[in-house]
Amino acid sequence: MTQNNKSSQPSELKDVFRNYLHHNGIKYTQARRHILDIVLEMGEHFEAEQLLYRLRENSISVGKATVYRTLPILVDCGILKAVRFDVKQTHYEFVYGQDPHDHMVCNRCGRIVEFSSDKVIELRKQLASENRFHVTGHRLQLTGLCWECATDCPVAIKK
């Protein structure tokens, strides 16, 4: 699904990138082109080190520093999103053209259910005005048990 999304619009994404760079006086270099290429072949979520590994696998010689310097640019131009979860490394998520969504994670089987963020955005507007805060983003993760696990194993509900 997302893979399709990415592979069906590679040139559009390259244009987005090139235009962004051009408008900001940043150069469209070979290294950055290579990085975008491989980013498009990565799964939904990945870390800098994995990207570097894939570059090496494809015999593309790009320094680690360049990867770390390019990822923030891809975030700024709306292709990726940096998500910092409960691990030390930053994870990057492909977001270009995706609808905003949040996740429910099943504690038992690890299943991830996505749901639209509409109501969360509504709520956050409300919270923003109540707390005098200018909210621009959010991260929401619900944890619990998916339907199957909850019926399978009522005992696990306790946790």
Add this chain to the structure above:
Amino acid sequence: MTQNNKSSQPSELKDVFRNYLHHNGIKYTQARRHILDIVLEMGEHFEAEQLLYRLRENSISVGKATVYRTLPILVDCGILKAVRFDVKQTHYEFVYGQDPHDHMVCNRCGRIVEFSSDKVIELRKQLASENRFHVTGHRLQLTGLCWECATDCPVAIKK
């Protein structure tokens, strides 16, 4: 408020800690006692390094490694919660006996504003039934600019 909460039940917390250690075959040592003492004097949120600094301030000699080894124990026994915001260091939050709440983090000054989770819990019930998921917990973090930064630096709002 929280300070009162903590200082009004120090012995209860010490019991919780001692019992937890005892039940898990972990020793109730002087270093761990000292760390709990200072944790109770810390603000709502703190980092390992700040805790270490406060220990030094109080002329309590505890190694950095011991602090890093003790904090996870305090998390396991329900006194603290480890919260990872979008910064590199882990933040610890006093949660024993506290009402659930979530956070807004200012992108500019790093300030953390807490707000009640009531509405989030309401929302998550709704989302749970819509998506057939048994929700037991959540993590919500709003990001943006606190009031001061938003007025100080309207330009930053763009980001």
Add this chain to the structure above:
DNA sequence: ATGCTTGCAAAACGTTTGCACAGGG
């Protein structure tokens, strides 16, 4: 007495930076 716990220093970890050179506009 036993073996978990400690402190120290050193390692590990992901990430950033200083520098001289390469390459894009």
Add this chain to the structure above:
DNA sequence: CCCTGTGCAAACGTTTTGCAAGCAT
């Protein structure tokens, strides 16, 4: 051509770990 981007290695800040010695049970 100029000035930005690059790769390397070294620096960085946080956290973890190996080890000999210390202490709680």
